[in-house]
Amino acid sequence: MHNMLMGPLWGIVTIAILVGAVTLGCFVAMFKFLIRPGEHDPHHPKYDILRPDR
């Protein structure tokens, strides 16, 4: 879809590369933590909230 306000092509390409690289890095990190969550140490904070409230 063409628009007269499209702006300079290299500006669009630069934005796409920069933000795209950050996005890609985040996706890689996301899959890393999904595949290997780790955190088996019983002193990890995620286990603390399971204690009885009283």
Added chain:
Amino acid sequence: MAVTVQDLSRTGPTPIRGEQDDHELSSIFKAYTVSATFWLIFGTAVGLLLAFKFGAPDFWAGKYLTFGRLRPIHTNDVFYGWASIALVGTAYYVTVRSCGTKLYSTALAWAGLWLFNIAAIAGTIALDLGYNWGDLEYREWPWPIRLVFLAALIVTVWNILATIARRESQDIYLSNWYIVGGLLWTCIICLVAVLPWYQYGLGQVTISGYFMHNAVGMWFTPLALGLFYYAIPKVLNRPIYSYALGVLAFWTNLVFYPMLGAHHFLFSPLPWWLQTTAIICSVGMLVPVLGGGANYLLTMRGRYHGRIESYPLAFLFVGVLCYVFGSMQGTVEALRSLQAIWHFTSFTVGHSHFTMYGFVTFAAWGGIYALLPLATGKRPGQLGMAVHFWLATTGVAIYVISLSIGGTIQGLDWVHGKPFIQSVVDMEPYYLWRGVGGILMFLSHLVFVWNVWRMTAGKPGDAPSPIMQSEEAGA
């Protein structure tokens, strides 16, 4: 190394609270929930009236009941009355319990509740009298009233931060990152929205996009996600699948979300690079959404039966699903080719209910059903929760599906150059189904009132403990 329940009993700080502290926290949680429930009933009654005004525009068409006045009353009251107060109430409970300490100041918590309510009451009256800030969505309240809301936020974040500062553990639990983040970000967002000197021309358009989207994504979303990170593990008696993934989702939400607002103004005179950045960041939001959603669902893995037996978990489960699919729908809507069809149609109304109702409201209900009985020692009835769940789930499904189909037809009519009135005629059956869905949703809210009564002041019900048996105990 696997972690057992026996290990857990040895970990964590020793609670230093007393009976009086627990009683005060319970009173605050109850008051926030009851107050929020009032705004839920009022705000959605107005919403239901609005839904039927599409079919019968002349019904109750007096000056104070026109669509233009009632529509912002509905949106602002469910945003700042219902969802804000409900989520802040649960946030107080989550912060105090996860920090293993007592609330910093009971007086500040009560002051915050009064300020939230004063803002909502004054805002409702102002809007109904015709004092509207104009075409600035979700900030239609006159600016002095929005300052009262900002004061409520500041009081709350001060109280929460001071409570976290006196925690016994070294770490700050993940939920508190989201809660504090949401409160601080929203203070900034409200401040930006009220400062006057760039609120004209394209600057006003940019700020409008910034505020309207971040009021959802940097306020309700982090508070609801923070609630998920506490309530889901608590109910399941099982830790969150990946804590690190929750941290990644927190930071990526902060990286991508603040730049989304301009996707509400694609094809507008806003700079094209800003629109493009908004679209790319909308795609980037798939990281916290998919990562966060997978984290919650993997925490629930293997406990499918629990979602049928435990209604708190069922509410949280639907909330997670609507978070994932509603947010992905938002990403798709941000693409230029699709927004050319869907923008300005009822599809976006369906999307906002998919997220604000299916995600945020179900998260608040799940959190209240999971945690309020722990605070008060009173449980709702199992039948009451079941009726609430199925009415609300069926209602929102009918609402969202009908508006999504109808909105698409509406958009295609406009793209094909058909007369505007043709799109109105084509929408007629979908407006009817929207009303049917709205009735079911509203009926579910009345049942919720009954359930809140039983969890606070009334006779307790027969529902089982919201905390399920641990796997070791069940084996």
